[in-house]
Amino acid sequence: MLRNKKVLVTGGSGFIGGRLVEKLILEEGAEVRALVRNFSTAVRLARFDLSMIRGEIVDCATVEEAVKDCDTVFHCAYDFRDAEKNLQGARVLGEACLRAGVRRLVHVSTVAVYEAPLTGDMDEHAPAAKAGWEYANNKLAVEQLLLQLHAEYGLPLVVIQPTIVFGPFGGAWTITPVKRLRNERLVLPRETKGLCNFVYIDDVVEAMILAAKKDQAVGERFLISGPTPVTWTEFYRAYERILNVSSIVLMDAGELEKSLGGRGSKIKMLRRDPRRLLQIEPVHNIYRLVRDLIGKDIRARARKALPSPLNVPDSQRLSLLRAESQVKSDKARRILGYEPAFDFERGMKLTAEYIAWANL
Amino acid sequence: MLAHQNGQTMNGSIPRIAIIGCGAVTELRHLPALAALKIKPVILVDVNLDRARALAESHNIATASVDYRSRTAEFDAAILALPHHLHAEFCLDLLDRGIHLLVEKPLALTTLECDAIIDQARKKNAILAVGLMRRFLHVSQWVKSILDSKLLGSIQSFDIREGSIYSWPMASNAFLCKSSAGGGVLIDTGAHTLDLINWWFRDVTLDRYYDDSYGGVEADCQLHLKLSNGADGFVELSRTRRLRGTAIINGDKGKIEVSLSRNQIVSAEPKDFLRHELGQISGSQMPVQDFNDLFVLQIQDWVRAITARQAPFVPGAEARRSIALIETCYQQRRTLDLPWLRPAMSNAVALGK
Secondary structure (H helix, E strand, C coil), X not given: CCCCCXXXXXXXXXXXXXXXXXXXXXXXXXXXXXXXXXXXXXXXXXXXXXXXXXXXXXXXXXXXXXXXXXXXXXXXXXXXXXXXXXXXXXXHHHHHHHHHCCCEEEEECCHHHECCCCCCEEXXXXXXXXXXXXXXHHHHHHHHHHHHHHHHHCCCEEEEXXXXXXXXXXXXHHHHHHHHHHHCEEXXXXXXXXXXXXXXXXXXXXXXXXXXXXXXXXXXXXXXXXXXXXXXXXXXXXXXXXXXXXXXXXXCHHHHHHHCCCHHHHHHHHHHCHHHHHHCHHHHHHXXXXXXXXXXXHHHHHHHHCCCCXXXXXXXXXXXXXXXXXXXXXXXXXXXXXXXXXXXXXXXXXXXXXXXXXXX | CCCCCCCCCCCCCCCCEEEECCCHHHHHHHHHHHHHCCCXXXXXXXXXXXXXXXXXXXXXCCEEEXXXXXXXXXXXXXXXXXXXXXXXXXXXXXXXXXXXXEEECCCCCCHXXXXXXXXXXXXXXXXXXXXXXXXXXXXXXXXXXXXXXXXXXXXXXXXEEEECCCCCCCCCCHHHCHHHXXXXXXXXXXXXXXXXXXXXXXXXXXXXXXXXXXXXXXXXXXXXXXXXCCCEEEEXXXXXXXXXXXXXXXXXCEEEEEECCCCCEEEEECHHHHHCEECCEECCECCCCCHHHHXXXXXXXXXXXXXXXXXXXXEHHHHHHHHHHHHHHHHCEEECCCCCCCCCCCCCCCCCC
């Protein structure tokens, strides 16, 4: 259905967009066009014979040119530093799609737009995320803006809401955990059975392609998760095994919660991990001065002699780590025909090959 | 001739220099290097006149132009820093006008083009140097000297890995298009790496080549090479990963590991190798050289070659050797199997060696 069709991908140099481009070309035979903000980040895209248009998502003329003659548009671009730009960009793109008569716009959102229950099942009926977390609020606002364009003007929109996406080239749930486990001691709550609703990258991309094909999907939002969740401890232990390190520190959840509150508990955390002092700006500035004065070798020796710093979850991450709710993708199964093909083991096996190859 | 040291004065008059192509390498490397040598180019040329004017203004250069053809009387020599696919055409035209050239690597996209350029330079008696500035690194020259003096004995194997997450600033996507760049990491970074390999070992042939291009330009590649004594060589280049950036060379009398881009000997066995001296530089005390230092040495060598009518340190014929190897790689390319790319189809052939 997408074979030889012109398809625009925004955010194609990112994790999800990059994998989407690979599958669109290699498996779907689509004619891909990518809107690229910075050519320096487009070396993976450039492996393919595709057209690249340089420009910002908020630039009306560039976006107009990019969507011209496109059958389908996949919107994966997101700028973590500029919430306003994400909103404005979605408006520019949505309106350009309407003017160009694009058949389908698939927008990548996130599970974070919902307020996850602590236990039980969770689906698209869950309440919206409360105000407070900028990423979730911004993603929700973008979703709402596009859904409004659908309701008022008939924008042929489908919203995909992936859960914890991991896999090759993944930032937040692959490269970041790997770096943390290599360089820090990662603190997890000991006694909770918090669930990681993982999804392997290829399943997300498959759901996006299905969303582009199924007419019944228009105007809908779909949560996309993997087959069966694992506990957060299992999730991070899998990376520990890949890296052959032992970096997870289990702590009493109550104690962790307290550490996020009063001054006494903060002192306690500081005594456990004095490096946290460096998070205080004036202390950090003095540290940098001293660091620059002493040699590299001495610094390397000192690093080896000291225990790795503790990475303690903040309140937001702690809630995520403690939530025992299970995300259901039944609606995606029913309407899109989505069926996750990658269980945790299979996804991690491929991710392990990537980690070794990428020297992470 | 091996070492070209800083601080030597140049004989004769300094040629009047034009820079053709005002992209990032001109701004970040050539102009600062010329400034360090107190040489002011007479003209900057770029198809984007605004860009040429802006650079000319910021470096107090009198003339900026979109074309050099009507102004060749104003300069004797040119630094050519254009998209790769334009090298041959511009080199041939400039050499025909008797202009001496320092051409950014790669000299051209094919050996046929290289041959035409080298032939034209010879006919017109013009100096043709190629921007393979890593040969000016003390450590590269030290390795060359170690190998030439047979200190490592018979070479058993070598293993070279070079990669970083790509961040070179690009004003256009010329570097990312097969038609204008000629290829990806192999013809870009690989032009340097393979030049060193050819220079160090002399007799390298290709066994197998793999890359990850699917109609575009490769971001990752692997070369399996052979030396004439049957020794295996492995080269891995990447624009998506940090690789160790060193060459490990094993001989039957010892082993060395050196950085490819800075003066660092990572290890030497036996340690006596560190006492090996090259001019005033020994393995244990190698002065720091940054990229700007190398561009300064490269331009200094080229200008000296013009004024003294000598061959430059890296002439066209030397650059042709790495182009020949790159050309063979692309002709014999096989797809690099990345298991996560086609999980259903992958036979999971081991990555790397």
